[in-house]
Amino acid sequence: MTELYHWFDLIGIAVFAISGTIVAYEKKMDGFGVVVLATVTAIGGGTVRDVILDVPVFWLHDQSYFFAILAAVLITSRLINKQKSIPYYTLQIADAFGLAFFAVMGTQKALLAGMPEMTAIIMGVITACFGGLIRDVLAREIPMLLKGELYAITCIAGGIVYTLSVYFSFVTELAMVLAMLMTLFLRFSAIKWKITLHVFKYPD
């Protein structure tokens, strides 16, 4: 069972590494810097989570994450070199899958560490969003996280679904799948129908 979670983790890591590689290509970066950007994107959120929770950082004693990242960078760059172009939505899709996986894994890890529910949900947001945040800051882009679309809030929704499912004693696997689907559904809806939230009334 723990092995299943590890695979979930590796998939989340890989899709974020893909998103980092795509951003690197779009910003005309090159060389080993691409691997660095992909790595920071992939492990940044979980690292911040573990440091704040004061638990051992997840990749310290497990090198498989770095092989997943290397494989993701190699395959993605090979594909990009063949296609010569990447549609913008591939970045958004990779990012959305990363969000869904990490929002759930982050909430779960914090609950297992004995955190209160609200803190656990915030840890889900940090795990899911901070890798992409660092990616966008390093690439000198406006962070997706800070744009008006549904973004952090999709992770909060996923975290709430997971926390509720655990509260109602659902099987863990079911709770995870439900929460991931919730995050993915909201995020894809936001991308497809351009759903936005408004805090400010800006003059048009």
Next chain:
Amino acid sequence: MTELYHWFDLIGIAVFAISGTIVAYEKKMDGFGVVVLATVTAIGGGTVRDVILDVPVFWLHDQSYFFAILAAVLITSRLINKQKSIPYYTLQIADAFGLAFFAVMGTQKALLAGMPEMTAIIMGVITACFGGLIRDVLAREIPMLLKGELYAITCIAGGIVYTLSVYFSFVTELAMVLAMLMTLFLRFSAIKWKITLHVFKYPD
């Protein structure tokens, strides 16, 4: 008494959340991203402090901070929507009050954790300045902290006043008030009379 400190903390958190909301408006951000920016600004400095000190991060087991942030964002955005404009000095004032509160609370927490005086003063600077630093980096502004005005140095002055007051066995509350007034006085002076420091001779 500890409750008094908690209220001080909450006020510092709220004024930094206000500053984050103002910056978000100025950079034409919107949606939940505003809450994220306000949150990161408000809890960023204290989080970095606690992680470096290796003490439990202050918001892990206390959700009141997030309600303070949410209230600050709601009230500030409501006011901005009514006024349709915000004078630049409101940002500077909110930021200055945040500096004063956090420089003192940070120095105090580090001293209580048994750190040497100089480290404690640096922790005050980190607590006070890093939230605003992250805010400015995310908003892609030149960080206030790195401009030529008196900024970090006002926190150092506040930290020194606090440390000295403790050394001379002043009542803690008096030490806190003196140190905050020192920070506020210097920062407001720097803003009002445009006091600057020079390290380099730039050609005019």
Next chain:
Amino acid sequence: MTELYHWFDLIGIAVFAISGTIVAYEKKMDGFGVVVLATVTAIGGGTVRDVILDVPVFWLHDQSYFFAILAAVLITSRLINKQKSIPYYTLQIADAFGLAFFAVMGTQKALLAGMPEMTAIIMGVITACFGGLIRDVLAREIPMLLKGELYAITCIAGGIVYTLSVYFSFVTELAMVLAMLMTLFLRFSAIKWKITLHVFKYPD
């Protein structure tokens, strides 16, 4: 012997503080912000390493680092004010020496903390590269780390040389010198002959 390492550490700190001061001058920063940028550049990488390793952060109980930074800022700014200009390669040279010192010290510290070899080498990269990364982000420059030249990879090479030397039971001092020379040699080669790596085929 431990004292020797401390001097190595101080030299690495000082050269990174020099690089921070040069970047501050180039970006027309001024005042105490220069000291802040130099400090963050100098201690940023080691701080991130210690926080991730969950060992006490190296400067908490040792103030000598801050005196080294202040001295480096004062001397560098004095020199800049005299010369009125600084050739770009001085920044690259200071940065390269910082890389060499910190890649080795970081790998060493992680090995002593019982980390696996691969993690230790990555810790060397973090120690060596993250100070400069933060410096470049704060100065709103494209991070050197993400450009196409040999950069992170020179630290990886240095870390591998150090790890192998330890594995073959070389005297520690010899291992350190060999690893530093390796990093310096590769980095200077990359600067001098403009050696670059390519992941993507960009159209010319």
